[in-house]
Amino acid sequence: MAEQRAQRRLAAIMSADVVGYSRMMQADEIGTLDALKKRRTEVLSPLVTKYQGRLVKVMGDGVLVEFTSAVNAVQCALDLQSDTAKANEPLPSARHVVLRIGVNLGDVIVEAGDIYGDGVNVAARLEALADGGEVCISGSVYDQVKRRLDAAFDDLGDKTLKNIAEPVRVYRIRPLSEGYTPGIADPAPPMLPAKPSIAVLPFTNMSGEREQDAFADGLTEDLITELSRNVALFVIARHSTFAYKGRSVDVRQVARELGVRYVLEGSARRLAGRVRINVQLIDAIGGDHIWADRFDRSLEDVFAVQDEVTNRIVEALVGRLTKLPPRNRPTSLEAYELCVRARPLLANFGGSAEAIRESHILLTQAVAKDPNYAEAVRWLAFTFWALWSFSIESPASKRAASLEMARRAVALDPNDAGNHWVLGYLLAYEHNWAESDAAFDAAIRVEPNHADTYAMRSELVLWRGKTDEAMGLIEKAFRLNPQPAGWYFWLLGMAHYAARRYEAAAEVLRAELTYRTGSRKILAASLAQLGQIEEAHREAELFLANNPRFSVVGWANAQPAQNRATVEHFADGLRMAGLPD
Template identity: 40%
Template sequence: MTTDRVTRRLAAILAIDMVGYSRHMEADETGTISRQKTHRQELIDPILHEHHGRIVKTTGDGLLVEFVSVVDALESAVRIQRAIAKAEASLPRERRMQYRAGINLGDIVIDGDDIFGDGVNLAARLEGLADPGGISITASVFEQVVGKLDLAFDDMGEQEVKNIRKPVRVYRVRLEIMPEKRSASSRGVPEASGKPSIAVLPFQDMSPEMDQEYFADGIAEDIITELSRNHAFFVTARNSSFTYKGKAVDVKKTAGELGVRYLLEGSVRKGGKRIRITAQLIDAAYGNHVWAERYDRELDDIFAVQDEITASIVGVVAPELIGAEMQRARRKDPASLDAWDSVMRANWHAWRLTEEHCAEARKFADQALELDPRMARAMVVHATCDIWDVLYARGGHPGQLLARAQEMATRAVELDGRDAEAHTILGGVALFMRRYDESFRRLDTALTINPNLAFAHMWGGGGYALSGDSENARESLKEALRLSPRDPANYWTFAFLGLAEFADEHYDEAIEWGLKAIHLYQSFPTAHRLLAASYGMLGRVDEARAAVAELLRIAPGTNIASTQAGVPWKDGKVMERYLDALRQAGLPE
């Protein structure tokens, strides 16, 4: 005996329907049909296709669409609602077409090309609960999308819906936050699709006497202020994040209400003359900790402690957040990357340094610029890869590469004059072009914009090391390490410290820093070159030759001529000492 087995699958269902269809048809049947057809052909269908939505059925005024990805379902609904609103904005209010949309994630029954079941019915009911021009989603959708899209949500509570036995928890997508992002460009900040957002919640006072509220508030407010200097992400204003003061926080719910991807929370506890501050950065999409740290300090000068802790937290949070964004982008299908994700992929490849990785970095940077021609960070990636090509003798004449790097970095600064990283890389280009004074001016500008940017302290320290000011080099580089002790790019900081020691003829110390750099990143040519020169100066011939062999394995184009062109020692005597040691170690001319 056989029975027909019902085919089921889990899917995201979007139900979208025109508001007041009958009214529009009665007022202007021909015009309504024409505009609706235009919306379908030019806006709705292309967006659904881009997000892999399958139109299951159509009615006179609506659609039922199936998605494999719930993120794709919501992103397409948001884009459709915003596109329709923009297309209809020039018409009188009473003539504008609007749609309602509902999204559910649930089990559906498959019947040929059609779908049925409670999962479908609930999506249709949610559509009826949405505001005109709005989107309603179930809690199952909210749990999957919160933190993955830069959207805010309102919890509408449990709702009774027709033909569904249990009440359904419904969330409203807050589409009205869109103008806030558009206004960024009017302030001279380029729009960056997909750019992450963070909210700093009020720090809790956990002291026995509960007398440190002012200090806890001061820490959180200062962190908000300092993080806002970094143009890599949006920072929620204090007035919004401080509404959660004194409340128990549900990470996903709070992130959804604030429309952020990351939350920073912490606490303050005083005991006698000591104070303990804890802080943790949370990825709201997954509920996991990206970073957490504890700081114990003596309360000799409360304002000095507040400034020091703020700088330490801000210096760490920015690279940790960007690191999380790079990993997030690497998990996504390359075909589905937006401009921000593309530049994060580009950034990850660029800091691998090799010729192959730089080719991938440029590819993703170009993809980012196609999606958003104002993406300054994509231009920074291009400039960075050009610097690596000069340093490791790849890709053409050094002068031409540096001129191209300068052009890209200059364009990035022109697009966003408040982007400290763009100024930093322009300072790096000037250093490799041996325009030392200009380099320091650029780096000073970067640090004026963002004093907590470890990246700028690192490049500044490198500039000092190569121009012969070892004392300032050590000070800047140790500040970079203090601000961002776990930065994946600290192999550069260690190498620059080694170059400062080489300049001072402290070869044992130079070797120690070179080994630390290699421990952090094995395939780092600059560190192997530093080791070869330092071993050579100490007469440790076998170790020097081994370092050169490893250098040539990683960067086969390296030779004496490329080193002279790519390593901008200011003092000719230091340059000759460096090159002679490399010759003795076996580096070819």
């Protein structure tokens, strides 16, 4: 019999194993083995076939798969993580099968159907570097897939791997359509997007006068808005960066927590009709200062300075400058400062009656001083709607005035995403679905990084019965705004409830930022659907203490809903929780 000779070939190797396998076996050996067998049959094998791989061997809790294509290997790994997570959804957490996966492209030795060599060893070491639910790939794989997959890559740098002679460049990877699961306590830090990503920290007020804080905050917010309009950038929303205001922070930690590579820091000093602005752009991963500059101008030139700083950032990170149509700027600095003071009062959508009334007064004054200041007109429209919607002042004239003013804001400045989404949201309450959709489309087209647009649209999509699409939108909003206002959690909880994921809904709606707001009624409904009737009734009673005029029928009729079945699903839970019909 002729001796079988070993062969060498280049292959893409996927190595995967189960996190916590020993613990699972100790708790339930037969159940664990059955679960793994089922996953291999129903999830792994179809994917290996789909992506033209070869299952080399099964090793207890692990598998080794060979592919002729690096793209196929990585896409198989991503789909394997996604499909495994979906298979876990109906199971208690103790029975979840969680994978970690490594993919390498390298030379392998083939012998008797098995494969050996450094190509395999590196894949196994990459797998060990991955956390549960993650895929880690080598630099050789990255070079092959970076422009061929709709994915985000997090560069972990060169890693020294056990028994591997030279360091290996390592990347974490995930589909762009996937984010980390938002709203759950202590989430893993979000991964870096594929495009240049930046967070603008609140500018420090160097004037020594607290009343100038609003001016420094306004500069920061407007820079974020201008950067967010650039489709080539990924820009973190204002609410998340302002969580660091007044804190001494390490920009590297900020970058990790927000999932960005670049951080902009700045300060502003306003004195005697002039303003001095210092800025520095930092590569938080590489540790380098990209550039720093100081601007000393008259106060009237402050918006020109904002544009100049924005252009410098775009040129530094993207390498080219796309001229965008200008936004409407106020002609009155006093009107601008009144509007800036109103912004944080409106940041928590559905906030207190006091905040809505105060912001309404400030914005009324701002519009009186500058009638063509589009942002002030837009927010004033929103306060008119809020006064009516939250029954603070009930005349229908408030509702009509809000819509008229929102249309005016768009006419004054069609290049501001906020104007479009406010109009789109109000139009949905008029059941003008087509024009509402067009307004939200315009908002995303004008400012593709506008987190609030995705969040607000998620609610309207949910009321159409499109639960998966709604979840995708709110998850995108969370990624752009990882430390959001409480109403984001409210919307996420509603999306979980609509998808009948009541445990997830209850967990999200217990978040401190949203717990004592109107979202409490959805928490009560979620608990009722879980059969936790006593606790559901308690939460419903606490909700009614602050909302004594609430009725299920009145609430259901007020929703901007196209799909009545979705509304009735919520109404059923509210009634089960003991809320009055």
